[in-house]
Amino acid sequence: MGFDFELILAIAFLVTGVFWVYDRIVYFPKRKAVLANMAPETRSAINKDAQQRLAETPKFVVEVKSYFIIIAVIFGLRSFVVEPFQIPSGSMLPTLKIGDFILVNKFDYGLRLPVLNTTIIPTTVPERGDVVVFKYPRDPSLNYIKRLVGLPGDKVSYHDKILTVNGQKISKEFLAKLPVSLNPDQEPVELFKENLSGVQHNIYNSFRFTPHEGDWVVPEGHYFVMGDNRDNSADSRFWGFVPDENMKGRAFYVWLHWDDFFSIPSIKNNGLIE
Structure with a gap:
């Protein structure tokens, strides 16, 4: 727990x-x-x-x-306005780094009761491309962060490192090949700029076998999420869909980076999350 x-x-x-x-x-x-x-x-x-x-x-x-x-x-602030989180893993590289401190908008997806997370005042709904924080479906005491890829009713496919949503291949532009020395995952990766329904953001693809390929249809009231570090992310490909009631909010800003207790905090990468 x-x-x-x-x-x-x-x-x-x-x-x-x-x-x-x-x-x-x-x-x-x-x-x-x-x-x-x-x-x-x-x-x-x-x-x-x-x-x-x-x-x-x-x-x-x-x-x-x-x-x-x-x-x-x-x-009141953490429940209804904005909540801080720290990034614990590299699943959202290169968008979010281990040690990033982020802010999450709690009002974007409706005013929700604390703990129960039941919507009492609807506002807007999650959109494809959002970076979302949610309660992990298999253990709601844990908070996860991923990118929202599939909306209710969407058909999502992932084969040979190619993402397809509703029959349309999601375009990605090659930017660079990163050597081990520049990659926190300690393996060479390729850096791409992906365009997910108009939301442009960077992703990593490794050179090894693509884990857990497949085709999925997103049920009503659920979402399909993936990490930007596509070959190093435990996400909906592995454990399934995220129920709407598990959604906590949209991550929108990095306000601090702190690697560990003995390091010096940095604000040089502060900014809005793409």
């Missing part, structure tokens, strides 16, 4: 919220009454900590409820 930070944050929001409401109902009126009986000059000189003691508010209530506002702000 992965570390489900979204679920942990939701639990923290609920727990601190309960304590905040409990304090407002039980102890806030007591503090208000104590202050009302004081002279104005005395009241103005008493700080919040002293007010808590005057109303005999339990220390653990004070401590827990004090985190509610900041957790509520973080929870």
Whole structure:
């Protein structure tokens, strides 16, 4: 099982919220009454900590409820506006590198309930070519990132490193052959610029056998995704389709790159994700 930070944050929001409401109902009126009986000059000189003691508010209530506002702000932003992620693997090379920190638009695919991910306010729908973050269908506690290739009803084929969608071969332009020294996967690859329904982006193809070729028809309510590092990506070719309810948002910006703890963070590659 992965570390489900979204679920942990939701639990923290609920727990601190309960304590905040409990304090407002039980102890806030007591503090208000104590202050009302004081002279104005005395009241103005008493700080919040002293007010808590005057109303005999339990220390653990004070401590827990004090985190509610900041957790509520973080929870709201991550759930409905934008969420940060770090790229853990090379499956999206050369578009995204291991150690890239990205931002994901949570509102693009509809306003969704946290944890449950159920759409409550529809906005737009995922489009072919989007770089999407989603809950891994086989373990929803894990977040995956891939490029959306097939929409509901699409016929997707991948043979001999050629991608075909609905009978149309997706064009790709050869750019360069990269030697091992320049390739983080430690194998020579060819760099191409692919045009996926008007979305132009770079991809890698290796020289070895194409893994898991096949033909697929995308079911309604599902999507077919692939990594830009086409021969080094565990994606829909291996484990199937992504249900719409697993979609979390569209990745749109790289804001930091940090290889490891002992390296120096870099912002030289910051920019919009193609």
